[in-house]
Amino acid sequence: FPNPSISNVSLFQCDEDGIADGLTIFNLDEANESLIGLDPNLEVIYFSSFLDAEANTDPITSNVFINTTNPELIYAQITNSVAGCSTIAEVSLEVSTTQIQDYIADTLCDEIGSEDGINLIDLDIIALDIQAINAIGFPVSFYVNYEDALLEQNELTSPYSNTSPYAQIIFARVENDNACYGISEVTLTISPLPPLLEDETVFYCLNLYP
Numbered sequence: 591f592p593n594p595s596i597s598n599v600s601l602f603q604c605d606e607d608g609i610a611d612g613l614t615i616f617n618l619d620e621a622n623e624s625l626i627g628l629d630p631n632l633e634v635i636y637f638s639s640f641l642d643a644e645a646n647t648d649p650i651t652s653n654v655f656i657n658t659t660n661p662e663l664i665y666a667q668i669t670n671s672v673a674g675c676s677t678i679a680e681v682s683l684e685v686s687t688t689q690i691q692d693y694i695a696d697t698l699c700d701e702i703g704s705e706d707g708i709n710l711i712d713l714d715i716i717a718l719d720i721q722a723i724n725a726i727g728f729p730v731s732f733y734v735n736y737e738d739a740l741l742e743q744n745e746l747t748s749p750y751s752n753t754s755p756y757a758q759i760i761f762a763r764v765e766n767d768n769a770c771y772g773i774s775e776v777t778l779t780i781s782p783l784p785p786l787l788e789d790e791t792v793f794y795c796l797n798l799y800p
Contacts, residue, residue, distance in 0.1 A: 596668050598680040599624040602769030603740065605685045612660030612685045617741040619653045620768070621681050625666055635667045636681070643667045643678045654741065660685045690724045690764050690772035697779045700756075707755025707780045713748035716776060720762055728766045732776065739763045739773045756780045 599621050605614045618636050626632035636650040637643035643665040650664065661684040669676040695716055698709050717730035732746040733739040734753075739761040752758045758778045764771040 596625055596666075596677055596679045598682070599666075600682040600684060602684050602686050604689075604763075604770040604773045605687070610687075613657055614685055615737065615740045616655045616657060616683050617653055617743070618650070618655050618664075618681075620742065621666065625668055625679060625681075631670055631672050633669050633671050635669070637665045637667060640665050640678065655683075657683045657685065686770055686772075688771050690720065690726075690762070690774045692775045692777070693720050693723070693762065694777045695779065697781050699781050700783050702783065705783055707782070708752055709780050710749040710751055711778060713746060713750050717762070720764070720774070720776075724764070724772075726764065726771070728764050728771055731763050731765070733761045733763065736761055736773070740770075752778050752780065756782065 601616055601618075601621055603614050603616050605612055622634055625634055635643075635646075636655070637648065638650060642648045646667065649667075655664070661682050664681050664683065666679045666681050667676055668679060693716065695711070698711070700707060701709055713732050717732075720730050721727060731739075731742070732748075732750065733744060734746065738744045742763070746760065750760075756779070760776050760778065761773055762776050763773050
């Protein structure tokens with residue numbers, strides 16, 4: 591069997607933790623599709639150095655990886671599980687410096703009949719607004735927290751029912767050709783309905799009023 595035919599790949603991630611140091615969290619699984627596609631016979635193991643990959647020692651044991659330099663090279667060992675043949679590819683981890691603006695969504699009124707601060711929110715409308723404000727056409731996805739946005743896991747679907755009554759911050763991630771373009775906070779606000787007075791009976795006297 592020949593060695594698997596592969597190409598070197600790059601992962602681009604956002605640096606949005608408030609510290610402009612070029613260090614952030616990568617989801618190494620994002621490189622799998624580029625490395626092996628949907629071939630069920632190919633397996634990927636990541637290593638910090640070429641020598642480790644060649645010797646098959648000290649693999650990176652988690653798909654969650656924090657880079658130590660920008661850019662940083664790690665190495666993917668791709669093995670054909672049927673034949674046992676393997677080859678090594680470079681995976682370049684690069685941190686993007688582009689950003690998108692934080693977004694404050696229009697305040698929604700609490701729903702009549704369920705005054706609990708929980709509403710269905712159309713994320714598709716928010717995505718269009720984020721694209722317009724930042725003058726971009728790249729796709730926008732939403733996540734409950736920052737780490738999920740970085741790792742692209744547990745993506746929210748629209749319509750979204752907020753889990754924190756009346757006020758909640760979620761996160762929008764913008765992608766440019768599978769490269770992170772920016773992550774921003776999205777503030778959601780639900781306004782309580784105004785209190786209504788109880789019904790009151792008023793008598794109208796015809797001899798006193800016209």
